[in-house]
Amino acid sequence: MAVLATGVLFAQYQKKPPDFGGTYSFPTPEHPEPRAAWVHVLDIVMLAAGLGLAAWLILKRRSRPGVLVLSIGAIAYFGFYRRGCICPIGAIQNVTLSLVDPRYMISAGVIVFFFLPLAAALLFGRVFCGGVCPLGAVQDFVLLRPVRVPRRLDRALSWLPYIYLGLAVWFAGWGLHLKIGALQVQWGRRFLICEWDPFIGLFRISGPFHMLAIGAGFILAGMFIGRPYCRWLCPYGGLLAILARVSWKNVSITPDKELDCGLCADACPYGAIRNLRADRASCLACARCYEYCPRELETRGGPGGGDTLVQVKP
Amino acid sequence: MDVTEEKTTSGAVWERLRKSWFPPAAVMGAFAAFIAAAFRIRPEPKPPAAPPDPAIEAGPAIDDGMAARRLDRAYALSSVLGGAASAHPFRQSLAGIAVGAGDAVYALGDNEVRVFDAGGNFVRSWKAASNACCIAAAPDGRICLGAAERVEIYDAAGKHVGGFTAGEKDRPADITAIKILGKEILVADASARIIRRYDATGRPLGLIGTENKTGKFILPNKSLDIAVDARGVIRATDTGRHQVTAWALDGTLMGKFGKFGMADPADFVGCCNPVNLAITPDGKVVTAEKMVARVKVYEPDGRLLGLIGPENFDPACIHIHLAVDAGGRILAADPVRREIRIFARVPGAGPAIGMRDSVDRSLVEILRA
Amino acid sequence: MNDKSTRRQFLDRTGRIIGFTAIGSAAGLLARRASGNAVYQVDPFKCTSCDLCRTSCVLSLSAVKAVNDFEKCGYCMLCPAYMDVNSRPDEKGIPAGKVCPQDALKRRVVGAVDQDDPNNNYYEYVVDETRCDGCGKCVKACKPPAGNGSLRLEIRYTRCVECNECAIQIACPDRAIVSVPAPGMAPMESPVEGKKS
Numbered sequence: 001m002a003v004l005a006t007g008v009l010f011a012q013y014q015k016k017p018p019d020f021g022g023t024y025s026f027p028t029p030e031h032p033e034p035r036a037a038w039v040h041v042l043d044i045v046m047l048a049a050g051l052g053l054a055a056w057l058i059l060k061r062r063s064r065p066g067v068l069v070l071s072i073g074a075i076a077y078f079g080f081y082r083r084g085c086i087c088p089i090g091a092i093q094n095v096t097l098s099l100v101d102p103r104y105m106i107s108a109g110v111i112v113f114f115f116l117p118l119a120a121a122l123l124f125g126r127v128f129c130g131g132v133c134p135l136g137a138v139q140d141f142v143l144l145r146p147v148r149v150p151r152r153l154d155r156a157l158s159w160l161p162y163i164y165l166g167l168a169v170w171f172a173g174w175g176l177h178l179k180i181g182a183l184q185v186q187w188g189r190r191f192l193i194c195e196w197d198p199f200i201g202l203f204r205i206s207g208p209f210h211m212l213a214i215g216a217g218f219i220l221a222g223m224f225i226g227r228p229y230c231r232w233l234c235p236y237g238g239l240l241a242i243l244a245r246v247s248w249k250n251v252s253i254t255p256d257k258e259l260d261c262g263l264c265a266d267a268c269p270y271g272a273i274r275n276l277r278a279d280r281a282s283c284l285a286c287a288r289c290y291e292y293c294p295r296e297l298e299t300r301g302g303p304g305g306g307d308t309l310v311q312v313k314p
Numbered sequence: 315m316d317v318t319e320e321k322t323t324s325g326a327v328w329e330r331l332r333k334s335w336f337p338p339a340a341v342m343g344a345f346a347a348f349i350a351a352a353f354r355i356r357p358e359p360k361p362p363a364a365p366p367d368p369a370i371e372a373g374p375a376i377d378d379g380m381a382a383r384r385l386d387r388a389y390a391l392s393s394v395l396g397g398a399a400s401a402h403p404f405r406q407s408l409a410g411i412a413v414g415a416g417d418a419v420y421a422l423g424d425n426e427v428r429v430f431d432a433g434g435n436f437v438r439s440w441k442a443a444s445n446a447c448c449i450a451a452a453p454d455g456r457i458c459l460g461a462a463e464r465v466e467i468y469d470a471a472g473k474h475v476g477g478f479t480a481g482e483k484d485r486p487a488d489i490t491a492i493k494i495l496g497k498e499i500l501v502a503d504a505s506a507r508i509i510r511r512y513d514a515t516g517r518p519l520g521l522i523g524t525e526n527k528t529g530k531f532i533l534p535n536k537s538l539d540i541a542v543d544a545r546g547v548i549r550a551t552d553t554g555r556h557q558v559t560a561w562a563l564d565g566t567l568m569g570k571f572g573k574f575g576m577a578d579p580a581d582f583v584g585c586c587n588p589v590n591l592a593i594t595p596d597g598k599v600v601t602a603e604k605m606v607a608r609v610k611v612y613e614p615d616g617r618l619l620g621l622i623g624p625e626n627f628d629p630a631c632i633h634i635h636l637a638v639d640a641g642g643r644i645l646a647a648d649p650v651r652r653e654i655r656i657f658a659r660v661p662g663a664g665p666a667i668g669m670r671d672s673v674d675r676s677l678v679e680i681l682r683a
Numbered sequence: 684m685n686d687k688s689t690r691r692q693f694l695d696r697t698g699r700i701i702g703f704t705a706i707g708s709a710a711g712l713l714a715r716r717a718s719g720n721a722v723y724q725v726d727p728f729k730c731t732s733c734d735l736c737r738t739s740c741v742l743s744l745s746a747v748k749a750v751n752d753f754e755k756c757g758y759c760m761l762c763p764a765y766m767d768v769n770s771r772p773d774e775k776g777i778p779a780g781k782v783c784p785q786d787a788l789k790r791r792v793v794g795a796v797d798q799d800d801p802n803n804n805y806y807e808y809v810v811d812e813t814r815c816d817g818c819g820k821c822v823k824a825c826k827p828p829a830g831n832g833s834l835r836l837e838i839r840y841t842r843c844v845e846c847n848e849c850a851i852q853i854a855c856p857d858r859a860i861v862s863v864p865a866p867g868m869a870p871m872e873s874p875v876e877g878k879k880s
Contacts, residue, residue: 018504018505018506018507018533018536019485019505019506019507020758020793020794020795020805021529021530021794021795022793022794022795022796024793024794024805024807026753027753027807027809029750029751029752029753031750031837032839032840032841033840034720034722034840034843034845035720035840035845037720040720083844085844085845085846085847086845086846086847087847090846090847090848091847093847093848094847094848095709095713098713098716099709099712099713102716105721105862105864106713106716106717106721107717107720107721108714108717108720109720110847111710111713111714111717115706115709115710118702118706119703119706122699122702122703122706141345142342142345144335144339144342145335188853190848190853191847191848193847194846194847194848200741204741204742204844206741206742206743207741207743223342243702245698246694246695246696246697246698246699246702247695247699248695248699529795532760532802532803532804532805534757534758534759534760534805534831535757535759535831536757536831554759554760554802554803554805555800555802555803556761556802573776574761574776574777574802575772575776576768576769576778583768584761584763584768584829585757585759585760585761585762585763585768585829585830586757586759586761604828604829605763605828605829607828629828630827630828631828632827632828
């Protein structure tokens with residue numbers, strides 16, 4: 001009723017504007033369209049191409065320089081050009097919210113961004129971490145002198161991603177509403193991962209001080225400790241680790257042909273080679289082990305032949 | 315291994331370099347330089363906030379002092395017509411009002427014309443176009459309605475007896491006010507920003523309002539209101555200039571008064587005021603404003619006589635349609651609350667509060683003649 | 684040896700099958716609900732110009748800008764969104780204070796121009812998007828009855844980063860940031876008539 005009345009009242013404001021006299025041409029107001037559909041398709045294509053290229057470079061070509069170049073490209077495209085959004089790590093929350101609340105609008109691109117690297121992990125291991133994820137690529141880039149982290153500490157810390165994952169899912173889907181005696185906590189739904197993403201300030205080149213400080217801290221730590229966020233915090237990495245355990249093809253060291261020199265274990269900054277076997281869950285597919293393997297050095301440049309040590313598991 | 319022995323000196327240097335601190339440090343340095351540059355060359359630097367200017371301070375309040383209180387008491391509410399509590403409330407809309415012969419009140423609202431007699435009793439009603447926004451009543455009982463570009467004419471009983479389209483062929487009129495002057499119908503065309511004169515058959519007789527440097531009225535609120543007094547002087551609201559203008563029928567500008575001001579009660583507030591206009595039988599000008607919803611009464615030359623304050627009207631009003639009956643009572647139609655408030659002059663109220671810059675002395679001379 | 688590797692192979696294969704099934708079914712379930720592409724926009728009917736658009740956006744200069752709908756704009760000389768009508772007037776009688784703290788609302792005189800009397804002209808108002816930070820003071824000032832309601836806050840897609848979750852949406856007390864399907868989305872109307880796209 002009120003709307004109708006005000007509609008009649010305000011109808012005069014809807015009329016064509018008067019003739020102002022003189023020479024005046026009406027400006028066409030600009031309403032920039034959101035990114036066209038083809039740009040979103042391009043994002044998906046780039047993601048798929050990146051994953052495929054990473055798998056090829058790591059598992060077939062075994063080329064560390066290739067992976068390095070690919071990760072620079074990933075930082076450039078997914079990091080600085082797309083400014084880090086939409087990312088698969090954050091997509092955990094979108095997917096959770098969409099499963100919990102059917103009214104939530106989720107776009108097809110977000111779905112693909114979440115599930116495609118998971119499928120790639122089932123097939124090829126954590127190639128997403130190795131060549132495509134811009135956050136991981138930043139940390140990989142700044143790794144100066146990796147310090148070996150004690151095994152016990154590594155194992156203890158490796159529970160953190162799952163705790164973070166649980167918290168992120170809980171807050172994205174439901175929020176926290178508690179009442180314990182006199183204490184009452186009412187935290188609505190929030191996307192924790194997006195709020196605490198350490199590197200997003202770098203990609204947007206802006207952000208609140210605490211986010212930039214945390215990012216700087218992780219970069220500083222990342223100079224000496226290999227990929228701390230990826231190994232001990234990333235919730236998506238936790239999911240990838242679970243799936244990579246049963247992956248079809250991945251980085252592995254065959255027991256028959258190796259020299260037992262242990263150079264690969266020394267080379268791996270993430271402690272993923274234990275007892276001269278590559279741990280599929282923690283291998284971040286950086287291809288450093290290939291770079292240092294003497295057998296691999298023999299045949300460097302050529303595609304995987306029959307007598308190379310580090311080869312794809314049949 | 316053979317491979318090692320075959321390495322040349324430069325190869326050895328290269329190998330040492332590759333395995334030393336240098337490559338990662340170079341990479342780090344390049345990275346750091348890039349980040350520093352990127353942060354310095356931010357694409358959208360935060361613009362500096364305008365420094366506060368101590369010279370600009372809030373102006374004084376709009377109404378204050380004894381003069382205001384005297385102005386407030388010049389008119390008092392005598393009755394309410396068509397309100398929510400009345401027998402015939404306006405449920406959907408209330409647009410223009412007009413007073414005809416015998417102080418009959420014609421109100422346009424709820425997609426019909428509703429007629430009340432002098433005592434406020436409902437007489438009759440008939441259907442009108444839903445986009446009709448203004449109404450005029452002639453002494454012989456004829457009613458004219460303005461709806462977008464159409465003028466519809468009805469007789470005293472409400473029968474539709476004629477109508478025409480106002481405006482040019484390529485630019486249809488936008489009728490925001492309509493008045494009947496003798497045999498002529500005056501149409502306020504907000505689209506062309508002009509007053510058009512027509513006879514009853516729709517034949518154009520002339521234009522009023524072309525006389526000013528840029529020609530025509532300035533109407534930011536896209537609405538022009540007109541009123542005609544007994545002597546045939548046509549008053550029009552020039553909202554962009556915050557003036558009440560007076561015209562002769564042949565289009566000569568006879569005078570104008572009014573100016574913008576937020577402090578002085580005699581001035582017109584906001585961006586485009588006064589929005590509505592009426593003339594009392596003795597020539598006083600009644601104006602209505604928006605933003606501060608109030609009705610003011612002026613002497614013909616622009617001296618402020620009375621003020622009917624914003625407590626009487628809904629603050630969201632963008633129009634307060636005005637009419638004046640033969641006894642000098644002011645009818646103000648509030649389109650948001652959908653009621654017609656009738657105000658009568660309080661006997662013994664103070665005189666006009668002195669001269670202001672905005673008064674037009676020439677008007678006094680003309681109107682005395 | 685052989686048993687171990689066969690058992691491991693069996694476990695791996697089973698794990699992969701479970702993994703693909705889980706991924707496939709979850710993706711399929713969500714794909715049915717997917718909308719082509721959802722973008723964020725300000726609903727002008729709910730927006731109350733609370734200034735949180737300026738501070739909540741993850742970008743340092745908010746992606747929310749004031750936009751003037753020229754068809755509704757009155758082109759007033761005494762624009763209540765441009766000048767603070769309550770500020771002290773200068774010698775010409777025009778209020779000297781500006782509403783926009785960033786001086787982002789620019790105007791120029793248009794149409795038939797009277798050089799001697801500023802009151803006698805129409806002015807075109809345009810928002811300078813490199814300065815506007817989405818505070819909404821002009822939008823609030825332009826609302827009827829003071830103005831025509833032609834200014835409204837709008838998320839500009841040339842600047843919006845399309846975050847996983849819009850930070851302004853979280854902060855907005857009026858739930859005025861809505862997800863709308865795109866592309867081909869018509870811009871919402873300025874909130875004067877009771878109708879929106």
